[in-house]
Amino acid sequence: MFGAGGGTTSYREMEETDVIFLWGANPRENHPIIYHHILKGIRRGAKLYAVDPRRTPSAQWADVWMGLNVGTDIALSNAMARVIIHEGLANRAFVARATTGFEAYRDAVEPWTPEAAEQVTGVPAAVIREAAVTYATAPRAIICWTLGITEHHNAVDNVLALINLSLITGHVGRYGSGLSPLRGQNNVQGGGDMGALPNKLVGFQDPLDPAIKARFEAAWGAPLPGKLGWNITAMFEAMERGALTGLYVIGENPAQSEADQHRTRRLLAGLEHLVVQDIFLTKTAEMADVVLPAAASWAEGEGTVTNSERRVQRVRAALEPPGQARDELWIVSEMARRLGADWGTPTAEQVWNEVRRLAPHMFGGMSYARLERLGGIQWPCPDESHPGTLFLHGRLWETPRGGPAAPISVVAYEPPVEMPDAEYPFQLTTGRRLDSYNTGVQTEGYASPLRRDALEMAPEDAARLGVGEGDGVRVTSRRGSITAPAHVEPGLRPGLVFLPIHGQEDVRVNLLTIDATDPKSGTAEFKACAVHLEPAAAHAAAGAAAGRP
Amino acid sequence: MRESRNDRGLVRLTEPLVRDGKGGALRPATWDEALDRAAGGFARIREAKGGDGLGIFSCSKSTNEMNFLAGKLARTGFRSANIDSCNRT
Numbered sequence: 006m007f008g009a010g011g012g013t014t015s016y017r018e019m020e021e022t023d024v025i026f027l028w029g030a031n032p033r034e035n036h037p038i039i040y041h042h043i044l045k046g047i048r049r050g051a052k053l054y055a056v057d058p059r060r061t062p063s064a065q066w067a068d069v070w071m072g073l074n075v076g077t078d079i080a081l082s083n084a085m086a087r088v089i090i091h092e093g094l095a096n097r098a099f100v101a102r103a104t105t106g107f108e109a110y111r112d113a114v115e116p117w118t119p120e121a122a123e124q125v126t127g128v129p130a131a132v133i134r135e136a137a138v139t140y141a142t143a144p145r146a147i148i149c150w151t152l153g154i155t156e157h158h159n160a161v162d163n164v165l166a167l168i169n170l171s172l173i174t175g176h177v178g179r180y181g182s183g184l185s186p187l188r189g190q191n192n193v194q195g196g197g198d199m200g201a202l203p204n205k206l207v208g209f210q211d212p213l214d215p216a217i218k219a220r221f222e223a224a225w226g227a228p229l230p231g232k233l234g235w236n237i238t239a240m241f242e243a244m245e246r247g248a249l250t251g252l253y254v255i256g257e258n259p260a261q262s263e264a265d266q267h268r269t270r271r272l273l274a275g276l277e278h279l280v281v282q283d284i285f286l287t288k289t290a291e292m293a294d295v296v297l298p299a300a301a302s303w304a305e306g307e308g309t310v311t312n313s314e315r316r317v318q319r320v321r322a323a324l325e326p327p328g329q330a331r332d333e334l335w336i337v338s339e340m341a342r343r344l345g346a347d348w349g350t351p352t353a354e355q356v357w358n359e360v361r362r363l364a365p366h367m368f369g370g371m372s373y374a375r376l377e378r379l380g381g382i383q384w385p386c387p388d389e390s391h392p393g394t395l396f397l398h399g400r401l402w403e404t405p406r407g408g409p410a411a412p413i414s415v416v417a418y419e420p421p422v423e424m425p426d427a428e429y430p431f432q433l434t435t436g437r438r439l440d441s442y443n444t445g446v447q448t449e450g451y452a453s454p455l456r457r458d459a460l461e462m463a464p465e466d467a468a469r470l471g472v473g474e475g476d477g478v479r480v481t482s483r484r485g486s487i488t489a490p491a492h493v494e495p496g497l498r499p500g501l502v503f504l505p506i507h508g509q510e511d512v513r514v515n516l517l518t519i520d521a522t523d524p525k526s527g528t529a530e531f532k533a534c535a536v537h538l539e540p541a542a543a544h545a546a547a548g549a550a551a552g553r554p
Numbered sequence: 555m556r557e558s559r560n561d562r563g564l565v566r567l568t569e570p571l572v573r574d575g576k577g578g579a580l581r582p583a584t585w586d587e588a589l590d591r592a593a594g595g596f597a598r599i600r601e602a603k604g605g606d607g608l609g610i611f612s613c614s615k616s617t618n619e620m621n622f623l624a625g626k627l628a629r630t631g632f633r634s635a636n637i638d639s640c641n642r643t
Contacts, residue, residue, distance in 0.1 A: 189614075190614035190615050190640070191614075191615055192613075192614055192615060192616060192617065192618065192621070193614035193639065193640070195617070195618040195621060196612055196613070196614045196616075196621045196639030196640070197639060198618065199618050199619075199621040199622040199625060199639075200621075200622065200625040201610075201612035201621040201622075201624050201625045201637050201638070201639035202625075202637065202638060202639065203635050203636060203637060203638060204635075206625070207622055207625065212629075212635065221629075225626065225629075225630050227629075227630040228633075229629050229630075230605055230629060230633060230634060230635045232635065233635055234609075234628070234634060234635025234636040234637060235609065235635075235636045235638075236638045237611065237638045237640065240609045240611075240636055240638070243606070243609075243636075248603075248606060248607065249606065249607055249608065249609050249636065250599055250603070250607050251595060251596050251599040251600075251607055251608045251609070252608070252609050252610075252611070253592075253596070253608075253609070253610045253611070253632075254610075254611045255610065255611060255612050255613045255616065255620070255624060256612075256613025256614075256615055256616050257611045257612075257613055257614075257640045259611065259640075262640075277595070277599060278595035278596065278598075278599060280592040280595070280596070283567060284566055284567060285564040285565075285566065285567060286564065286567055287564075290567075291580075293571075293573070293580075294572070294573050294591070294592075294595065295570070295571070295572050295573070295588050295591050295592040295595070296567065296570065296571035296572075296580060296588075297570055297588060297589075297592065298566070298567035298568055298569060298570060299567075302613075302615065302616040302617050302620060303615070306617065306620075307617075308617030308618060308619040308620065309617060309618045309619065310617055310618060311618060317618070320617060327566045327568050328566070328567075328568020328569055329568055329569050329570065329585065330566065330567060330568055331585070333616060333617075333620045334619060334620060334623060336589075337620065337623045337624060337627055338623065339585075339589050340589060340592060340593050340596075340627060340631065341623070341626070341627045341630070341631045343589060343590065343593035343594075343597075344593050344596060344597055344600070344627075344631035344632070345631065346626070346627065346630040346631040348626070353617065353619045356619040356622060356623060357618070357619055359622070360618065360619070360622050527638075
């Protein structure tokens with residue numbers, strides 16, 4: 006969109022801004038480090054808005070909770086844009102110097118009056134107006150988002166909708182104003198930066214650009230594939246038709262983390278050759294033909310990782326790996342050698358220096374010595390006299406403007422792919438909690454009084470179903486069925502239920518979720534599917550009466 | 555095979571494991587045997603189908619250096635661009 010895939014804004018800017026929107030983000034539970042920076046901002050007087058169907062712990066802390074219906078974010082942002090434009094609060098000078106597409110966007114949002122948006126989103130029109138005016142008139146404002154926006158079939162459009170708001174108000178490319186996707190896994194940012202992507206080489210370079218391709222082929226002494234590859238979604242589709250039959254899984258657990266678990270496990274089981282490299286024998290590793298025990302990268306290995314403010318930091322070995330577990334760089338290098346790509350056994354620093362040579366525009370100035378001396382450096386950092394880059398897109402404010410104009414995009418509201426109906430009348434949304442991490446492999450081993458792998462439902466729904474706290478509920482979607490204990494949660498509206506993704510041994514949420522993916526991003530709509538609920542006791546009794554085991 | 559789980563959760567993997575045939579159980583192996591089998595299986599599919607037949611799911615909790623080498627392995631070893639780093643959940 007803007008050229009490179011990273012958040013624009015540094016953590017310290019969150020401490021010095023005037024307005025923060027948490028849009029589909031619950032950092033008080035799921036990004037505690039970032040939340041500490043947000044708290045400092047609040048203490049200095051920043052106003053906090055939480056846009057979320059659930060009244061999460063972050064929403065409880067916010068000045069304003071905009072409790073919209075699941076998947077109505079584009080309706081809300083279009084309406085906010087319309088208010089901003091009609092009130093004369095758009096930054097017309099910035100729009101003229103730095104953007105394209107304003108007129109088409111203005112026409113597209115015209116039908117989205119606050120009243121129309123209230124009908125679709127459930128957020129009162131007055132609240133929509135106030136939020137829009139506050140965002141537009143704030144001296145500095147930051148929009149943070151995460152999976153509430155991107156775990157939808159129209160993920161990319163949802164993100165573009167938020168970018169639009171920043172572009173029509175000039176809240177990007179300057180200190181204290183910007184766009185912050187809060188990255189989840191500790192180095193998911195780095196994975197993309199390093200070219201572990203089907204369509205980018207390290208530093209977001211285009212594998213199909215002839216000059217870039219030639220440079221990499223010369224450096225690596227081997228031809229590069231002549232076409233882009235498949236992302237995870239497309240790889241699963243290739244497994245379905247028998248085209249992709251060999252898979253190397255490194256430190257991921259798709260047998261538990263992917264949507265539509267029955268389908269995922271069927272596809273993994275059908276592979277001709279599955280190799281898993283991990284630190285634990287996960288459910289995915291149990292299915293493998295070969296399991297390779299790895300050192301834990303953050304404590305038993307050397308290297309670097311990159312966080313949500315583009316800061317590359319060193320990680321260092323403090324422990325020896327257990328037993329015969331080996332360093333990951335050694336494992337991958339040994340695999341490569343046996344496949345005819347012999348690059349020796351480089352140290353982490355040697356690998357990093359190759360990264361710097363191949364992507365100097367991003368990492369050229371980040372020697373290990375400088376990273377250690379400065380405590381981490383934010384990309385881009387092209388040479389050793391460069392301090393790193395605090396915020397992105399300042400070029401949009403330069404005279405003349407640096408680089409191309411940023412496009413404002415017309416995006417249309419679309420409800421989630423699977424909405425509740427007579428047969429499956431409840432909407433299920435999923436998410437994470439503070440005490441646990443993803444599929445629970447690394448966190449289930451410690452006790453926590455907070456842990457609660459339960460189906461959360463509104464008090465009205467619990468009463469109507471005749472279900473009390475802790476009672477078993479059978480939850481069924483078109484794809485599968487599970488039983489979970491109920492938890493009555495006043496922060497939910499009637500008709501909406503919530504399951505955490507963590508309790509994968511007992512509460513296998515991904516048996517229910519739908520694999521409806523955004524074709525542009527490959528993310529599945531984990532945030533919305535339709536389910537049927539019944540008390541587990543009633544289900545069991547009916548089963549006994551019908552002769553079911 | 556050693557227990558993979560104790561009463562505090564999963565225990566660390568400490569030895570390579572291989573499966574003798576699709577219906578068999580995982581058993582301990584040396585690093586050489588495990589790596590030979592792992593790479594051998596990928597090489598067979600690469601020769602039969604080309605890089606389209608192979609893929610890598612890289613690790614979003616591992617280092618930049620590991621992810622860079624995984625991308626290099628995909629393109630120069632697997633001859634495939636089918637690599638993703640689990641950034642979609």
